[in-house]
Amino acid sequence: xxxxxxxxxxxxxxxxxxxxxxxxxxxxxxxxxxxxxxxxxxxxxxxxxxxxxxxxxxxxxxxxxxxxxxxxxxxxxxxxxxxxxxxxxxxxxxxxxxxxxxxxxxxxxxxxxxxxxxxxxxxxxxxxxxxxxxxxxxxxxxxxxxxxxxxxxxxxxxxxxxxxxxxxxxxxxxxxxxxxxxxxxxxxxxxxxxxxxxxxxxxxxxxxxxxxxxxxxxxxxxxxxxxxxxxxxxxxxxxxxxxxxxxxxxxxxxxxxxxxxxxxxxxxxxxxxxxxxxxxxxxxxxxxxxxx
Amino acid sequence: xxxxxxxxxxxxxxxxxxxxxxxxxxxxxxxxxxxxxxxxxxxxxxxxxxxxxxxxxxxxxxxxxxxxxxxxxxxxxxxxxxxxxxxxxxxxxxxxxxxxxxxxxxxxxxxxxxxxxxxxxxxxxxxxxxxxxxxxxxxxxxxxxxxxxxxxxxxxxxxxxxxxxxxxxxxxxxxxxxxxxxxxxxxxxxxxxxxxxxxxxxxxxxxxxxxxxxxxxxxxxxxxxxxxxxxxxxxxxxxxxxxxxxxxxxxxxxxxxxxxxxxxxxxxxxxxxxxxxxxxxxxxxxxxxxxxxxxxxxxxxxxxxxxxxxxxxx
Numbered sequence: 001x002x003x004x005x006x007x008x009x010x011x012x013x014x015x016x017x018x019x020x021x022x023x024x025x026x027x028x029x030x031x032x033x034x035x036x037x038x039x040x041x042x043x044x045x046x047x048x049x050x051x052x053x054x055x056x057x058x059x060x061x062x063x064x065x066x067x068x069x070x071x072x073x074x075x076x077x078x079x080x081x082x083x084x085x086x087x088x089x090x091x092x093x094x095x096x097x098x099x100x101x102x103x104x105x106x107x108x109x110x111x112x113x114x115x116x117x118x119x120x121x122x123x124x125x126x127x128x129x130x131x132x133x134x135x136x137x138x139x140x141x142x143x144x145x146x147x148x149x150x151x152x153x154x155x156x157x158x159x160x161x162x163x164x165x166x167x168x169x170x171x172x173x174x175x176x177x178x179x180x181x182x183x184x185x186x187x188x189x190x191x192x193x194x195x196x197x198x199x200x201x202x203x204x205x206x207x208x209x210x211x212x213x214x215x216x217x218x219x220x221x222x223x224x225x226x227x228x229x230x231x232x233x234x235x236x237x238x239x240x241x242x243x244x245x246x247x248x249x250x251x252x253x254x255x256x257x258x259x260x261x262x263x264x265x266x267x268x269x270x271x272x273x274x275x276x277x278x279x280x281x282x283x284x285x286x287x288x289x290x291x292x
Numbered sequence: 293x294x295x296x297x298x299x300x301x302x303x304x305x306x307x308x309x310x311x312x313x314x315x316x317x318x319x320x321x322x323x324x325x326x327x328x329x330x331x332x333x334x335x336x337x338x339x340x341x342x343x344x345x346x347x348x349x350x351x352x353x354x355x356x357x358x359x360x361x362x363x364x365x366x367x368x369x370x371x372x373x374x375x376x377x378x379x380x381x382x383x384x385x386x387x388x389x390x391x392x393x394x395x396x397x398x399x400x401x402x403x404x405x406x407x408x409x410x411x412x413x414x415x416x417x418x419x420x421x422x423x424x425x426x427x428x429x430x431x432x433x434x435x436x437x438x439x440x441x442x443x444x445x446x447x448x449x450x451x452x453x454x455x456x457x458x459x460x461x462x463x464x465x466x467x468x469x470x471x472x473x474x475x476x477x478x479x480x481x482x483x484x485x486x487x488x489x490x491x492x493x494x495x496x497x498x499x500x501x502x503x504x505x506x507x508x509x510x511x512x513x514x515x516x517x518x519x520x521x522x523x524x525x526x527x528x529x530x531x532x533x534x535x536x537x538x539x540x541x542x543x544x545x546x547x548x549x550x551x552x553x554x555x556x557x558x559x560x561x562x563x564x565x566x567x568x569x570x571x572x573x574x575x576x577x578x579x580x581x582x583x584x585x586x587x588x589x590x591x592x593x594x595x596x597x598x599x600x601x602x603x604x605x606x
Contacts, residue, residue: 029425029426029429128303128306131303131307132307132310132311132314135307135308135311135582135585135586135589136311136578136582136585137540137541137543137544137581137582137585138540138544139544139545139547139548140543140544140547140562140578140581140582143547143562143563143566143574143578144314144315144318144574144578145318146566147318147319147322147565147566147569147571147574148318148319148321148322220432220433224433224435227435227437228435228437228544228548231435231437231548231551232547232548232551232563233567234566247437247438247441250441254441254444254445254448255444255445255448258445258449261438261441261442261444261445262441262442262445265434265435265438265441265442268435268438269430269433269434269435269438272432272433272434272435273429273430273433276429276432276433277429280429
C-alpha cells in the first residue's frame with residue numbers, strides 16, 4: 001500500500017513538475033526579463049570580462065570621440081571609454097538596488113505582517129506611521145534624508161529603503177488580511193498554536209506569492225530611483241562609474257556628443273525592463289487570477 | 293458620507309502635523325550646527341551664543357517647534373541662508389512653473405492613455421492589445437530624465453526651431469512657454485501614461501463583465517452607448533485614484549526633469565538647497581511640496597467617495 005501510494009505521488013509530482021516547466025517556458029517575456037537580469041548580474045560580477053579599458057583611465061588624446069570600433073560607445077569628456085564605464089556601472093546600481101530592496105522589504109514585511117495579524121491598536125499605529133511616510137513624494141523623502149546624512153552610496157540606500165518601507169508594508173498587510181480569516185489559521189489558533197507559530201507556519205507560506213512578485217517589481221523601482229538620485233548628484237562621487245552620475249556629467253555636452261547621454265540611459269532602461277518583465281511573468285505564473 | 297469626510301479630514305490633519313514634526317526635527321538632526329554654517333569661519337563662541345539667542349535656538353526644542361509652527365501657519369518659513377530672502381516668497385515665485393509642468397504632463401498622459409486603454413480593453417487579446425503590453429512596460433521602465441535627455445538631443449539635431457532658450461510665463465509668450473514646457477512635460481508624462489493605460493484597460497475589462505453591462509447589451513443598446521455610458525463612467529472612478537497616487541510620482545519626477553531642462557521650478561529649488569546646505573530652504577520647499585501632495589490626495593479621496601456610493605458606506 002505504502003509503496004503504491006509513493007509511486008502515484010511520485011508520478012504526480014513529476015507531472016506537476018512538467019506542467020510547471022511548460023508554464024515557465026510559455027512565459028516568453030518573463031524569460032526575456034530573466035535573461036536581461038542575468039546579463040546585468042554577469043557584468044556586475046565580472047566586469048573585467050567585458051570591458052577592454054579601465055573605466056577610470058583618462059586619455060587626453062581621445063576626448064569626446066564618437067562610437068567607433070576602438071571605443072564601442074564612444075568616450076566622455078575625459079577620454080574615458082563609455083562602454084567600460086557602462087559595464088562597471090552595473091555594479092553600483094545593482095548593489096544599491098539590492099540593499100534597498102532587502103532593507104525596505106524586511107522592515108516593511110515585519111510591520112505589515114504584525115499590523116495585519118494583530119490588528120487593533122498596533123495595526124493602527126503602524127499604518128498611520130506608514131501613512132505619514134506615504135505623504136512625502138518619495139524622491140523628496142529621500143532628498144530630505146540625504147540633506148541630513150549628506151550624499152553617498154550608503155545614504156542613498158538608507159533613504160530609498162525608508163521611502164519604500166510603506167509600500168511593502170501595505171502589500172504585506174493586505175496579503176495577511178486576505179489569509180488571516182481562513183479556516184486553517186482559525187484551526188491552528190484553536191489548537192493552541194502560539195502567534196509566532198501561526199505567523200511562521202501558516203501565514204508566511206501563504207503570502208509568499210504576492211510578496212515575491214512585489215519584491216521583484218520593487219527592484220525595478222529601486223533601480224529607477226537610484227539612477228534618479230545619482231543623476232541629481234546625491235549618490236556616488238565622481239569618478240566612480242554610475243549610470244545616473246554619467247548622465248549627470250553630460251549636461252552641457254549632450255548637444256554635440258549625444259552618445260555620452262544615450263548609452264548609460266539605455267543601460268538603466270534595459271535593467272529596469274528586465275525586472276519589470278520578470279516580475280510580470282512571475283505574477284502570471286504564481287497568481288493566474290491576476291493575469292487580467 | 294459625513295463620517296467618511298470627517299474621518300478623512302482628521303487623518304489629513306494628523307498627517308500634516310506629523311509631516312511638520314518630521315521636517316522640523318530632521319533639520320535639527322543635521323550634522324554640525326546651523327549657526328556655525330551661518331557664521332562660517334568668523335564664528336567665535338560669543339557670536340555663536342549671540343546668534344543662537346537671537347534665533348531662539350537656546351530654548352527647549354518643543355518651544356522652538358511651537359514658534360516655528362506658528363510662523364509656518366502665518367506663512368513665514370524663515371529666510372534663506374544663501375540669499376537672506378524669505379523662503380516663502382522664493383517658493384511662491386517658483387511654484388507656478390512646477391504646477392504648470394505637472395498639469396501639462398497629466399493632460400498629456402491622459403490624452404495618450406485613455407484612448408489606448410479603452411481600445412485595448414474593447415479589443416482584448418487582439419494584436420493591438422498584445423503589442424500594447426510590452427510597449428507599456430517600456431514606458432514604465434524608461435526613466436523620465438533619460439527621456440528628457442533624448443528629447444534634448446532630438447531637438448538640437450532634428451528640430452532646432454523647437455529649441456527653448458529658457459522658461460517664460462504663458463502670459464508673456466505662449467509659444468515660448470510651450471517650447472519650454474512641452475518636452476519636459478512629455479518626458480514626465482510618458483511613465484504615467486503607461487500606468488494609466490494599463491489601469492484603464494484592466495478596470496474597463498472588469499466593469500464590462502458586470503451584470504449591468506449584460507443588461508445594457510440585452511436591452512439592445514449600441515456598443516458605443518454600452519462602453520461609453522455604462523462602462524467608461526464606472527471604470528473612470530477607479531482611474532481617478534491612480535491619478536492621485538501619480539501626483540506624488542509627478543512631484544518627484546519634477547525634481548529630476550527640472551534638473552535636466554534647467555527649469556527654475558520648486559523641485560530645482562529643493563535640490564539646490566540640499567546641495568548648498570541652505571536648510572531653511574530645504575525645510576520649506578519639502579514642507580510645501582508634501583503639503584500639496586497630501587491635499588491632492590485628500591481631494592481625490594473625497595471625489596472618490598462622492599462618485600462611488602460604496603465607499604461612503606464602508
